[in-house]
Amino acid sequence: MEPIGVLKDGQIYDLQTAEALNIEGDIIKQDNSAESLEILRHSCAHMMAQAIKELYPDAKFFVGPVVTEGFYYDFKVDAKITDDDLVTIEKKMKEIANRKLKIERYEATREEIVTKFADDELKQAVLSKITDNTLTMYKQGDFEDLCRGPHLPTTGMIRAFKLTRVAGAYLGGDEENEMITRIYGIAFFDKKELNDYVRMLEEAKKRDHRKLGTELELFTFNEDVGAGLPLWLPNGSRLRSKLEHLLYKAHRVRGYEPVRGPEILKSDMWDISGHNANYGQNMYYTEIDGQQYGMKPMNCVGHIQIFKNDLVSYKDLPKKLFEYGVVHRHEMSGAMHGLFRVREFTQDDAHIFCTPAQVKEVIIDVLEFVDSLMKTFDFEYEMEVSTKPKKAIGDDEFWETTTKGIMEALDEENLPYGIDEGGGAFYGPKIDIKITDAIGRKWQCGTIQVDMNLPSRFNVEYINDEGHKEQPVMIHRAILGSFERFIGILTEHCAGEFPFVIAPTQVIFVPIADTHVEYAKQLQKELLEDEMDSKIFDMNESLNKRIRMAEKQRVPMIVVVGDEEVQNQTIALRNRRTREQSNMSKDEFISMLNEIKKGSRI
Incomplete structure (x- = not known):
């Protein structure tokens, strides 16, 4: 694995900086360490910014840090960018990666940088937070930006990446400022790692608590x-x-x-x-x-x-x-x-x-x-x-x-x-x-x-x-x-399949006919006395449809009651979690549920 940086006293330096400042330390290689991923993801953020600049020449950029979920870049552009545009930006990023552009670092005086970005209000906002007199720029092809690094040696080393979402962000995180555009992304050295992450994102969408809520x-x-x-x-x-x-x-x-x-x-x-x-x-x-x-x-x-x-x-x-x-x-x-x-x-x-x-x-x-x-x-x-x-x-x-x-x-x-x-x-x-x-x-x-x-x-x-x-x-x-x-x-x-002890509804009773509703209400009352919640699905639908409706509620237990259950004081249980069906007396059922509750004590 090629070296991509140096770690000294807990600080990450890219090879460009290490060479310029004669810094020696532990070598950082292309692996999945936090340090190597930070270099990769920050470089990928700049490559995304370059792609945006080529697609939207009027774009102006604020900051593009590495964060827990990957990286992002805040920028301003006249066009409205949505999640649908991410595929186009990704395609342009792949073109830039294939160019294998050398990523170069150079120093400039504060005065030179202020003059260079005189017409860029976002860059001026960045400069207002920096007091150094000597600043660093990073350049790859026609794109350059004010940055401390760290970066990879070339864009050709950035291969496994994906842009995940578009969001709005207040400039500098201040609600008094204007809202600008933010794009999030992720990058890995290994294509398999990226695919695993993408699968996780897809699963996360299904489990999104806002959707399930x-x-x-x-x-x-x-x-x-x-x-x-x-x-x-x-x-x-x-x-x-x-x-x-x-x-x-x-x-x-x-x-x-x-x-x-x-x-x-x-x-x-x-x-x-x-x-x-x-x-x-x-x-x-x-x-x-x-x-x-x-x-x-x-x-x-x-x-x-x-x-x-x-x-x-x-x-x-x-x-x-x-x-x-x-x-x-x-x-x-x-x-x-x-x-x-x-x-x-x-x-x-x-x-x-x-x-x-x-x-x-x-x-x-x-x-x-x-x-x-x-x-x-x-x-x-x-x-x-x-x-x-x-x-x-x-x-x-x-x-x-x-x-x-x-x-x-x-x-x-x-x-x-x-x-x-x-x-x-x-x-x-x-x-x-x-x-x-x-x-x-x-x-x-x-x-x-x-x-x-x-x-x-x-x-x-x-x-x-x-x-x-x-x-x-x-x-x-x-x-x-x-x-x-x-x-x-x-x-x-748990994808909405809450543990029995805290499930909002722990049991759904499905009476086969109207004559069985009273027994279901009796069972519901007895469960409530033991601090367990249930619902009765007695709506005017077929039995099979009501059972399917109950399944979609993600409740732990579904109980069907008919003539036999009413006569014998029993229940026909469908345990959704274990996928088992069984018949038992009413008392056995309530006792079983209380045992489950008891086993969940902290």
Whole structure:
């Protein structure tokens, strides 16, 4: 495999830069490492931009970074570009790849670049964010763009790629700016890897939670209500309620106490916490009686005040408070996506107050909870330790001590983890839980965050074993992340075939004739007493059609009742999950369902 770059001190340099600056380091080759794919995908982004420029000569370009799902380029063009145009752009990209153009790097002064792009407002916007006096340009054929790299040596090395979608994006991510065009794409060195990814995208379309949410009548969005504000329909509300109940019991048996904080707090609270300074751009504010209030983006401040309401002894620690807390965060219009990105959501939030000596024990306890929940929903998962971000509160000693404590807890339990440099919360390092769904996609869900900053800022104290006041450690913890996002992920993971314990409708009764409806209603009532939901399909359709209609609802169980079932108090069961049919007494059926529920305890 040919070398394509150099890795030194965690920084990727392409061969052009390494040669120009005489940089030596570990060789990056054409494989599927994160470093090699970054070089490939950034080069593919530029090749896409070149293709767009050849097809639309008036096009102007903003930025084209590598992102988790591949790459994108933001640009402005007079023509309206839709997904139907992607095939044409791809064809032009293949032509450019076949030209095997050399990708060259050269340096220029800031003044030269400003003059060169004097008539390009997008490039001027990019330049406004760069303070360097010497800048780098990359050129391939007739196309060149302001860029730091890294890039491949030639366009001929870019062979396996696909453009995935067209979207709109605000210039620079600022809603006050104009909306421009964004095209996403993906690239691999191996054609098979690309084909596998394309198959995954096709499967993802079938599983799209927005599509299934409509088909199964789980939730809806309404622009009259407001963007990013989901409306939960009866089916979705039942599903969500069951998930909440399942988790509620799991929290209680682990020693958590339920609490509830207000959704708006005085702005003074957010000044003390640091949210106004570090998170204010994501918050909503209002004024009441001349006093500014902030809608909570997180539940931690309310839980701190609840902890401070009593004089807490060391004997009471660790103290675990949990809440299904409704929070509001300002998301840009272009960033919202079904239940994955919304402006109002509910966290399965908890805060654990403990002594420094209890931190490892608490983290291990939370990880056991995480493991139990993920197994219940058949998710594989991995963990990352996220370190100090650029925007942070607290001194270096705090960050070093707490980060080391998290890693030691994971090491002692032989739990593997990665490192996300700079990915911590502004008030402390954290463990991020990343789950893998049925088609191989990774999702950020739960988080465990160690925090000594907020207890210090709010003068949180407990009475130690010597009768003195001492500051506890506060651990922020969410396992699902939010009910909205988790339900979206779970919907796609199981393609709408929800586990029995949380399925919105667990059984559909299909009476053969009107004379059998009363028995179906009796069964429905008995199931409801055991907190199980069912529906009766007694519409004016043939039996076979009603069974087919029930199948499309993705319910776990379909029960047919006729003369024999009414007379003998039995049921004819079709288990959709196991594809088995059986006959049993009514009592055996209800007992079986309760056993399934019992086996799903977290």
